Amino acid sequence: MSTHEDVLSSENLPHEPEKATLEGKNKFLGFWFFLGGETVLFASLFGTYLALRNSFGNAEGTPTQELFGLELVFIMTVILLTSSLTSVYAMYHMKNHDFKKMMVWLAITVILGASFLGLEVYEFNHYVHEYGHTFTSHAFGSAFYALVGFHGAHVAFGLCWILALMFRNAKRGLNLYNAPKFYIASLYWHFIDVVWVFIFTVVYLMGKVG
Amino acid sequence: MAKDTNSNQYQDQFYKQKHKEEMKYQVITFAMMIAFTIIAFGLVAGPFSKLFVVPVILVLAGVQVLFQLYYFMHMNQKGHEMPAIMIYSGIFAAVLTILALTTITWI
Known part of the structure; x- marks a missing residue:
């Protein structure tokens, strides 16, 4: 029977350390429950955007075809997709109990996520200053920033989360206490990418088509 | 916690091999997702009708999400x-x- 000490300083990690403890299993189930809820939350924002994407009211606005540029969105998509793969690599090394390599891949994931966020800030800044496309200018603007901005906030939160885990556990090494935490954070990161797949398709690509 | 070190060694080797195999599929998944993304952007940039492009890119997005869920998030x-x-x-x-x-x- 494993005690408290074993969990915190486990030398011989079992297969799948993220689900070896009851707490790890509960975290895993609870987090998927949360992701189901997040799906609905984003769906309400997507539905709002789809309904209002051509609503300018009495205000002057730039239609989606002229507003969006595909190059930047393509680069952002590739960056976020790659960061999803690097966090898969991090979990691969976690399963092989290689803490150092896991940290390296998590660091790469964070760098890619941060560059994605930087590009998004640049993009929003561009829309506001070049096109006067703001949150309050018309219903389309509100729906657009609510949806894409909310996703950006998720990316920012995910970055803080992974960084906090990395700093807190830097000297601890991998154990049964923190393995579930890393695993859950990587699930969250993949979910961010899932949402982005729909954002680039529904918002940018469909916006470009008209 | 160290029970049977000898059999653990073989187990470790077995799991390492298994993880390697999984990783290979995940890299293939990644390559396909990139390919789907390029196809989707290409369709939008190309001279195709809206009625053709919109359903196709939505299907591509759906497949990408399934890849993400089943391979990257281990639902398989x-x-x-x-x-x-x-x-x-x-x-x-x-x-x-x-x-x-x-x-x-x-x-």
Whole structure:
């Protein structure tokens, strides 16, 4: 029977350390429950955007075809997709109990996520200053920033989360206490990418088509 | 915790091999997702009609999400019955939400 000490300083990690403890299993189930809820939350924002994407009211606005540029969105998509793969690599090394390599891949994931966020800030800044496309200018603007901005906030939160885990556990090494935490954070990161797949398709690509 | 070190060694080797195999599929998944992304952007940039492009890119997005869920988020592995229930209930409610918002609310 494993005690408290074993969990915190486990030398011989079992297969799948993220689900070896009851707490790890509960975290895993609870987090998927949360992701189901997040799906609905984003769906309400997507539905709002789809309904209002051509609503300018009495205000002057730039239609989606002229507003969006595909190059930047393509680069952002590739960056976020790659960061999803690097966090898969991090979990691969976690399963092989290689803490150092896991940290390296998590660091790469964070760098890619941060560059994605930087590009998004640049993009929003561009829309506001070049096109006067703001949150309050018309219903389309509100729906657009609510949806894409909310996703950006998720990316920012995910970055803080992974960084906090990395700093807190830097000297601890991998154990049964923190393995579930890393695993859950990587699930969250993949979910961010899932949402982005729909954002680039529904918002940018469909916006470009008209 | 160290019970049977000898058999653990073989087990470790077995699992390492297994993880390597999984990783290979995940890299293939990644390559396919990149390819799908390029196809989607290419379709939009190319001279195709809207009625053709929109359904195709939506299907491509759907497939990409399934890749992401089943390979990157490990839903293809054992013990993922509850996650599947959670995420599919979420998707069910999501579809209803989007349908309601786009057809009834703002018309």
